[in-house]
Amino acid sequence: MFKQLQAELALSYNIHFNDVSLLEEALTQANYINEHPNYTGNDYQRLEFLGDAVMQQSTAVYLFKRYPEWDEGRLTELRISMVQTRAFAALSRELHLDQYVQLGRGEELSGARNRDSLLEDLWEAFIGALFLDQGQDVVMHFLGDIMFNKIDEGFYDRFVDYKSKLQEHLQRHGSVKITYTKLGERPVENNEQIFTVQVAVNDQVLATGEGKSTKEAEKVAARAAYQTLTKN
Structure with missing residues (x-):
């Protein structure tokens, strides 16, 4: 299942995971593991924790460098609109993470695959996995291709009231x-x-x-x- 995702990442973003188990871990929910006793991998929660920190820092560094004339308030306002649930969920869908996540039966039946909160977790876990596998420079380049370039398109305005x-x-x-x-x-x-x-x-x-x-x-x-x- 993850071979197709690897092919998509390589074709669209030139991302090649050295440790594919990290990618699988980033897309595996705890309920799936509970229902598959023979599964030996981990769920995405630890990678989500790491990815959240990486996203906060990466976005802050990018905005700090891009807008040297902005004060703290403007930088914070844009950062908040970028690193929040609906934005991350949209990016997860763009990467098709919703199609590849391994869910428990109950979660599948409840529609979790389309739930923004889950997709936010998947995005953060994916970034955590990419950081461990490829390092900060690759993460920043990838975010430039899929996330930072959306600022000029007004992509994040939709998430601000x-x-x-x-x-x-x-x-x-x-x-x-x-x-x-x-x-x-x-x-x-x-x-x-x-x-x-x-x-x-x-x-x-x-x-x-x-x-x-x-x-x-x-x-x-x-x-x-x-x-x-x-x-x-």
Whole structure:
């Protein structure tokens, strides 16, 4: 089963595990071992512990070097959006770890293979295994290919509640009136609509945003307003 995953990793990321047992350990849940008494390997929990630490440090180092002009607050905010459950779960799916994990029958029946919390664990365990097998330089190169390059795509913005962050920022000195107003909509391909929304505080326009729904457009407007305000 793991030969196919090894082939995918080699083809897409030039990753070649020297110790394949580490890769198998990273993708084996404790319940699977409990149901297979003859299984001699370990579950992923220790590798998950290591991978969590590696991810925190690697991401912090990358952001520190990439954004020398950012203060601690901005660096921390982006790091938090990157090293959290939904982001790691998405990366696990991109690597197809959900397809290769060895689960117990009960976990399989309960839909654990699609559970974000499990996929987060698998990602961290995989990184822990890669670190032990290949070292920090390979981990950083791999993260650059699959994770760090997504910053410029706005990949991590989806995991941030910018409407709440904007509200907290604007109300840090007291209550203010925040309004979202739909300015219009226009048709695009496939009979879809693009909505335009503006966000204002005390009737002063802060930013506008577009999206395939009013809710999405509000989020885009809130993100633009928040990023402009905090940058200034």
